[in-house]
Amino acid sequence: xxxxxxxxxxxxATSVAQVTEQxxxxxxxxxxxxxxxxxxxxxxxxxxxETPEHDAYEARAGLFAYxxxxxxxxxxxxxxxxxxxxxxxxxxxxxxxxxxxxxxLREALDWVNEAFVGDxxxxxxxxxxxxxxxxALAIDEKSLGPDHPNVAIRLNNLGRLLQATxxxxxxxxxxxxxxxxxxxxxxxxxxxxxxxxxxxxxRFRATDRLAKxxxxxxxxxxxxxxxxxxxHPQVATGLNNLAQLLQATxxxxDVEPVMRxxxxxxxxxxxxxHPQVATGLNNLALLLQATxxxxxxxxxMRRALAIDEKSxxxxxxxxxxxxxxxxxxxxxTxxxxxxxxxMRGALAICETSLGPDHPNTVSVRENLAALLxxxxxxx
Numbered sequence: 001x002x003x004x005x006x007x008x009x010x011x012x013a014t015s016v017a018q019v020t021e022q023x024x025x026x027x028x029x030x031x032x033x034x035x036x037x038x039x040x041x042x043x044x045x046x047x048x049x050e051t052p053e054h055d056a057y058e059a060r061a062g063l064f065a066y067x068x069x070x071x072x073x074x075x076x077x078x079x080x081x082x083x084x085x086x087x088x089x090x091x092x093x094x095x096x097x098x099x100x101x102x103x104x105l106r107e108a109l110d111w112v113n114e115a116f117v118g119d120x121x122x123x124x125x126x127x128x129x130x131x132x133x134x135x136a137l138a139i140d141e142k143s144l145g146p147d148h149p150n151v152a153i154r155l156n157n158l159g160r161l162l163q164a165t166x167x168x169x170x171x172x173x174x175x176x177x178x179x180x181x182x183x184x185x186x187x188x189x190x191x192x193x194x195x196x197x198x199x200x201x202x203r204f205r206a207t208d209r210l211a212k213x214x215x216x217x218x219x220x221x222x223x224x225x226x227x228x229x230x231x232h233p234q235v236a237t238g239l240n241n242l243a244q245l246l247q248a249t250x251x252x253x254d255v256e257p258v259m260r261x262x263x264x265x266x267x268x269x270x271x272x273x274h275p276q277v278a279t280g281l282n283n284l285a286l287l288l289q290a291t292x293x294x295x296x297x298x299x300x301m302r303r304a305l306a307i308d309e310k311s312x313x314x315x316x317x318x319x320x321x322x323x324x325x326x327x328x329x330x331x332x333t334x335x336x337x338x339x340x341x342x343m344r345g346a347l348a349i350c351e352t353s354l355g356p357d358h359p360n361t362v363s364v365r366e367n368l369a370a371l372l373x374x375x376x377x378x379x
């Protein structure tokens with residue numbers, strides 16, 4: 001440590017010595033989190049095993065009183081919270097005896113796991129899991145080591161979250177690191193490796209590096225078929241990923257049999273009303289639309305919409321996607337009066353669930369504007 005750091009450490013030691021027992025316990029748990037802002041919402045989640053009398057907000061107030069943590073103001077819709085300086089965090093970690101350090105680590109892990117509830121693909125859970133994601137990863141790295149398969153799971157989930165919230169460039173290195181860990185720890189033919197292969201390939205496809213994506217998709221599909229059997233739903237997912245790539249490279253004649261095989265597997269293994277079946281139906285419908293087979297596409301889109309409305313409710317972002325797709329199909333067949341209420345419904349859902357500036361919302365709004373212009377109307 002530098003001379004100034006030693007002086008600060010002495011100051012912090014004096015402060016820590018004066019806080020209450022519950023404030024010290026909170027500080028020790030925070031020592032295992034990432035040096036990112038901690039959302040206030042985490043304090044609403046009880047630490048498993050903590051006594052009922054424990055008051056997390058009172059404990060935090062004690063840390064504020066001695067300037068061991070600082071307030072973080074919510075900007076751009078971010079979660080309000082507080083932050084523990086890196087050096088304070090390091091000091092708190094080093095000051096704990098080994099036995100207490102192990103106990104505090106377990107408490108922090110259980111605490112964040114209890115709070116980390118949600119699906120990275122579901123926009124409604126983003127305000128909860130987004131600010132917690134770096135802390136979940138930090139705890140696993142400290143408790144299991146940087147190359148443990150569970151760390152790869154955290155990396156992968158954080159990558160999915162970043163991708164869903166438009167942090168695309170940040171997601172790719174996380175996916176790559178997760179894949180490397182899985183290959184090294186589980187073996188290159190393990191089914192878990194296919195998750196990493198598909199995610200890295202997905203980033204390649206999204207950034208128009210299609211030649212790099214295809215061998216990864218094909219390798220993932222080969223592993224799944226070998227390890228799980230040709231009729232497993234994960235094989236259908238692998239087929240669907242490959243089909244999307246083939247369509248992106250305009251090999252339309254090769255796409256349809258792959259999509260139909262994926263859909264057949266999902267229907268057989270998951271049931272005809274499963275949301276994954278809706279995905280397969282919609283993908284096939286979009287392919288049929290692209291090849292000008294509109295009459296075949298429409299009933300598939302309507303069935304996909306019905307499944308998702310039943311599965312997710314009428315106000316879910318996935319329902320908005322289905323409404324938008326069906327409206328676009330109707331628009332292309334010049335059934336503008338039928339298309340308009342569907343597109344307005346899609347826009348209302350997007351504005352409520354994603355916000356007015358989300359790329360999906362902007363896209364639907366532009367589609368509606370084009371439709372209204374075609375009808376000779378304004379917005």
